[in-house]
Amino acid sequence: MLTQNDALFVLAVGALVGAAYFMFASFIFGAGYQPAPRAVVTRMLDDAQVASTDRLVDLGAGTGAIVFRAARERGARAVAVEIDPFRIGILRLRRRFGRAGDRVEIRWGDMFRLDLRAADVVAVFLWPGAMLRLRSVFETQLKAGSRVVSHWHPVPGWKAHSYDETTRVYLYRWPEARPDPSPSAG
Numbered sequence: 742m743l744t745q746n747d748a749l750f751v752l753a754v755g756a757l758v759g760a761a762y763f764m765f766a767s768f769i770f771g772a773g774y775q776p777a778p779r780a781v782v783t784r785m786l787d788d789a790q791v792a793s794t795d796r797l798v799d800l801g802a803g804t805g806a807i808v809f810r811a812a813r814e815r816g817a818r819a820v821a822v823e824i825d826p827f828r829i830g831i832l833r834l835r836r837r838f839g840r841a842g843d844r845v846e847i848r849w850g851d852m853f854r855l856d857l858r859a860a861d862v863v864a865v866f867l868w869p870g871a872m873l874r875l876r877s878v879f880e881t882q883l884k885a886g887s888r889v890v891s892h893w894h895p896v897p898g899w900k901a902h903s904y905d906e907t908t909r910v911y912l913y914r915w916p917e918a919r920p921d922p923s924p925s926a927g
């Protein structure tokens with residue numbers, strides 16, 4: 742029979758394990774978790790000129806700082822791709838109980854396997870290694886006229902259409918962002 746102290750101990754250990762999982766799981770998957778601050782999200786949505794006709798995809802959506810505002814404030818269709826099941830749970834709760842949830846689609850899985858051909862705007866807040874891997878995905882899948890907005894890290898080798906120093910937001914327009922072809926030898 743559990744005493745009250747045993748129950749408290751089990752609860753405390755459970756809370757600690759949950760907190761550690763929340764903090765470290767995404768390091769294992771490819772990028773740590775940190776929500777983009779409000780001013781950053783505003784800048785990302787403004788720079789990409791997100792509108793109600795757009796389909797915005799957030800690669801590594803976390804708990805939804807970008808997707809729910811894109812849906813609520815801009816009327817966009819937003820797709821949240823997230824690998825961490827705990828954050829998927831939070832995203833589902835927000836979609837169920839928050840505003841504009843009907844315009845948010847949640848995909849539990851690996852962002853590197855996602856088909857981006859239908860995206861008008863791709864939002865990212867990821868580590869440099871992930872940006873490097875995504876570059877070739879972008880180059881083979883993005884349609885002309887689509888935009889990529891990235892907080893903190895650039896897409897390696899791409900030409901930014903704009904960069905805001907205060908919020909560290911890069912805007913890329915595809916295919917304008919394509920790097921210049923290297924001069925042919927000889």
Ligand SMILES: C[S@@+](CC[C@H](N)C(=O)[O-])C[C@H]1O[C@@H](n2cnc3c(N)ncnc32)[C@H](O)[C@@H]1O
Nearest residue numbers: 767771772775776777801802803806824851852
């Ligand atoms: C820095 S957070 C950004 C969260 C959100 N985009 C924002 O700006 O508030 C990065 C997120 O990417 C997720 N992530 C990392 N690797 C991933 C992968 N391979 N597929 C999907 N999500 C991934 C992490 O779990 C984490 O929630």
